[in-house]
Amino acid sequence: MKKWMGSLLAATLVLTACTEQQETAPQETAPQESQQQAETEEVAFPLTVTDAVGNEVTLEEAPDAIISMIPSNTEILFALGFEEEVVGVTDYDNYPEAAATKEKIGAFEFNIEKMTALQPDLILAHESSWSTAEAGLQPLQDAGVPIFVVGNAMSFDETYETIEAIGEVTGASEQATTIVEDMQAQVDAIATKLExxxxxxxxxxxxxxxxxxxxxxxxxxxxxxxxxxxxxxxxxxxxxxxxxxxxxxxxxxxxxxxxxxxxxxxxxxxxxxxxxxxxxxxxxxxxxxxxxxxxxxxxxxxxxxxxxxxxxxxxxxxxxx
Known part of the structure; x- marks a missing residue:
């Protein structure tokens, strides 16, 4: 399936110009890869992972046009650094602020035509709505769009697993681990106070x-x-x-x-x-x-x-x- 190129992460780093002290003009600088892109490229693609409903999902390349079908998935994607790669979210997505500016795909009923027009190369679905959404998403699946179903977390441990699963499928496992460790440290600090x-x-x-x-x-x-x-x-x-x-x-x-x-x-x-x-x-x-x-x-x-x-x-x- 055609790979649609999304924008690189916000604020692409630029190499400083190298100027020779002699009468040479400053040479042009070349854009440096964003940290997110560089870290993602360290992951071996094609990548095959298993989602929450047991489906094997294969991504040929790192995703750069992602649709999120539940606000919690969106928050995780932004925390992982995929602000630019997220192209579609639900009507209820409001955090972070940038999420509210993304294209809306619906809520309880999803606009499949709009989702198709966004040309995603990864859709993050959710286990809680998968039974009703699966049939509607079939045309996208038939077109070769990878659809990864995220589990319905009911605990902190399952939330950690969700973050790690999204990190894995997007090629951002290292960032996911850091988020989980930071959360665990916060939880431990609260538990210590409540002793x-x-x-x-x-x-x-x-x-x-x-x-x-x-x-x-x-x-x-x-x-x-x-x-x-x-x-x-x-x-x-x-x-x-x-x-x-x-x-x-x-x-x-x-x-x-x-x-x-x-x-x-x-x-x-x-x-x-x-x-x-x-x-x-x-x-x-x-x-x-x-x-x-x-x-x-x-x-x-x-x-x-x-x-x-x-x-x-x-x-x-x-x-x-």
Whole structure:
């Protein structure tokens, strides 16, 4: 399949002009390869890797026109240094700021015609939407475009694996390792601080408001985050994502309520004024807190920041000491 040349990474380095001290004019400088390109070229292509659904994916050359089908993949690609190579993202991609300027390919339904027009040489799909996206992407697969399905990470370890997998398929394994090591160091530092927690707090994670209040139990990334900060999930006896009514939340009486959504104006006040919620410790102690929706729900490079934000929300007396 034809290889479409994308722009080199931002700020291509230029060699300084060499000027002889005698009456010779300065010689022209030749552009030096970007660090990302040079490191990528150290990886042996063609490259064959296995994705999250067991498909073998072969790339003949390092990708230079990449489409990302979920925001977390996009954040990983940018962290790896592929800002220029990313040509298409979903409607919800908003980080980093440069991601918002990329061509939009849709969200729950993807615009296959636009994706084709972008002439990608790598598509990063996602396991969570693969069952519905696979059929639509068949024309691109038939045309020879490599499609790599990234796993649906539900923990820090799986997030690390995701970053390393994307690093491998793009030829940026060394950069991926550095990102993972930096995240692990941040997580370890937070864990060290929380060793001083004497009384474990109970927490209710609310991912959507009335009338359909959803929360997260075992087997979710939210559960992993709470476990990591030594907090007890009040719905840890439940599995996956579930809807819960207000009466049940009152009966479970969490010490802290964390809101991971921002689509409701004055969401914190709305929670506090629900009937019966004045009986909840979290409301009485003014511990209903809205946290950053994006970093707490995207298994990517900012997940360590999400852990820190949750730790500060639940244990401010420890984290702000």
């Amino acid at each position: 001083d927690v004497e009384q474990q707090k109970t927490v209710f994670i609310e991912s959507s408001g009335d009338p359909e209040i959803y929360t997260a139990g075992q087997g979710t990334l939210m559960q992993e985050l709470l476990d990591r900060i030594n907090a007890e999930n009040v719905v840890a006896d439940q599995e996956g994502w579930l809807m819960m009514n207000s009466e049940e939340i009152v009966s479970r009486n969490p010490d802290v309520i964390l809101l991971t959504y921002n689509y409701i104006e004055n969401a914190v006040d709305a929670v506090k004024t629900r009937p019966g919620f004045d009986q909840i410790t979290a409301v009485q102690q003014d511990a209903v807190i809205q946290v950053n929706e994006d970093i707490t729900t995207r298994p990517g490079p900012r997940l360590a920041l999400a852990l820190e934000e949750l730790a500060k929300a639940v244990y401010p007396e420890v984290m702000n000491d």
